[in-house]
Amino acid sequence: MTFRTGVLSTLSKAGAAAWDALLARQEPDRAPNPFLSYAFLHALHESGSASAKTGWQPQYLALWDGDELAAALPLYVKSHSYGEYVFDWAWADAYHRNGIEYYPKLLSAIPFTPVTGPRLLARDEQARAALVAFLCEQQEAAGTSSTHVLYPPEAQASALHDAGFMLRSGVQFHWLNQDYPDFDAFLASLEHKKRKNIRAERRKVLDAGVTLRRVRGSDATEADWRFFHRCYKNTYAEHHSSPYLNLDFFQRIGAAMPDNILLVIAERHGRPIAASLLIHTADTLYGRYWGALEHVPCLHFETAYYQPLEFCIEQRIGTFEGGAQGEHKMARGFLPTRTWSAHWLAHPAFADAVERFLERESGGIDAYMNELNERNPFKG
Structure with missing residues (x-):
C-alpha cells in the first residue's frame, strides 16, 4: 500500500478528531495517553511553550490513506537539549570540540514530559512500518546531526532498533496499586x-x-x-x-x-x-x-x-508514575522501572563512539536495577 505523506508544522493540519482517533487505537486495553492528546500537544504549541521561538519547532510526520490519518509521529527540530530528560549534553559537547554542529537535531518526544507512551502512532503494523521508513528518509534528507526518540514503549524501541537506531535505557520509579x-x-x-x-x-x-x-x-x-x-x-x-x-x-x-x-x-x-x-x-x-x-x-x-x-x-x-529520577521515591513505595530511548547519528565515527558508550552504560543500568531491586521497600 502506498500512503500519502506529509510534514506538519502545526497539529491543526491533522485535526483534533483524526489525531485523537488515531491515538485511541494505539493501546486499546488502556485509556489514551493524555500527553499525546491533541488538547495537550496543541496547548503546548499554541501557548508558545513549545514552538520555534523556544527551540521546539514542530515537524510532525503524517501518513494518510485517502482521507484517513493512518500514522503519525510527534517530531521537533531542536536547537538545544533542554526539557528532554534523556541527556545528550556530552554528545553535543564532543561534536562541538571537534568542530561539528550537533544542533539542529530531530527529536520525537512530548516536550518537557518524561512519560513513556507510543511515539509511532499507527492504525496497524503496515502503517507503522511505513512511518518508520518515512522517518528514516526524512532524517537522511534533513541534514541534521541526529534523530532521538524518547520514552517509547519497549516494542517500539525494538522496531526502531531494527531500523538502525541505537537503544538507550534508563530508570524511573512507579507505584503500583x-x-x-x-x-x-x-x-x-x-x-x-x-x-x-x-x-x-x-x-x-x-x-x-x-x-x-x-x-x-x-x-x-x-x-x-x-x-x-x-x-x-x-x-x-x-x-x-x-x-x-x-x-x-x-x-x-x-x-x-x-x-x-x-x-x-x-x-x-x-x-x-x-x-x-x-x-x-x-x-x-x-x-x-x-x-x-x-x-x-x-x-x-x-x-x-x-x-x-x-x-x-x-x-x-493502577499506576502512579512519579516523574523523572528520584531514588527517594522508593522509600515511599515506588519501584524501579526501565525506560527506553532510540538514537540515530549521521556521523559514522560519532555513531560508533556513542554505540560503544551505550553498551557500557547499559551494563551499568542493569547493575543499578539489580541494586535497586535488592532495596525493595515492601515486606519480604
Whole structure:
C-alpha cells in the first residue's frame, strides 16, 4: 500500500478528531495517553511553550490513506537539549570540540514530559512500518546531526532498533496499586521503618497547621490556575532557571482536558501556600509539577506523593508514575522501572563512539536495577 505523506508544522493540519482517533487505537486495553492528546500537544504549541521561538519547532510526520490519518509521529527540530530528560549534553559537547554542529537535531518526544507512551502512532503494523521508513528518509534528507526518540514503549524501541537506531535505557520509579482498600493498607505493606517515616512526615505537615484540598480539573477556578502558576514559577526561580510553561498553557489544558487534571492545593490559615499538578486517566496517574511559596517541612512529600497516592487508592487507579529520577521515591513505595530511548547519528565515527558508550552504560543500568531491586521497600 502506498500512503500519502506529509510534514506538519502545526497539529491543526491533522485535526483534533483524526489525531485523537488515531491515538485511541494505539493501546486499546488502556485509556489514551493524555500527553499525546491533541488538547495537550496543541496547548503546548499554541501557548508558545513549545514552538520555534523556544527551540521546539514542530515537524510532525503524517501518513494518510485517502482521507484517513493512518500514522503519525510527534517530531521537533531542536536547537538545544533542554526539557528532554534523556541527556545528550556530552554528545553535543564532543561534536562541538571537534568542530561539528550537533544542533539542529530531530527529536520525537512530548516536550518537557518524561512519560513513556507510543511515539509511532499507527492504525496497524503496515502503517507503522511505513512511518518508520518515512522517518528514516526524512532524517537522511534533513541534514541534521541526529534523530532521538524518547520514552517509547519497549516494542517500539525494538522496531526502531531494527531500523538502525541505537537503544538507550534508563530508570524511573512507579507505584503500583495492589488493590489497597485505603492508605493504611498500603502503609501496612511496607517495611516498618518506611511506614514509620511516612507517618512522621505526614504528621509534620498536619502539626504545621496545613490543610490539603484536591481539586478536579472541572472544579478548578481561574484563581486556582493563577495560584498554581505562581508556585510553578517560584520553583524555577529558586533553582535560578526559567520555567518552560506559561499560564496560557495551563489555562488551555484546564479548559480542554479537565477530566484528566488533578490539582492538590495546600493551605495554612486559610491562605494557599503550595500546589501540585497531576495528569491522570482511569488507570494511570502522572506526577508532573509542584511548587510552594513558603517552606513547610515534608510538604512536598504530602502534596506531590501522599495526596496523589490517596487519590489513586480512592479512584482505583493502577499506576502512579512519579516523574523523572528520584531514588527517594522508593522509600515511599515506588519501584524501579526501565525506560527506553532510540538514537540515530549521521556521523559514522560519532555513531560508533556513542554505540560503544551505550553498551557500557547499559551494563551499568542493569547493575543499578539489580541494586535497586535488592532495596525493595515492601515486606519480604
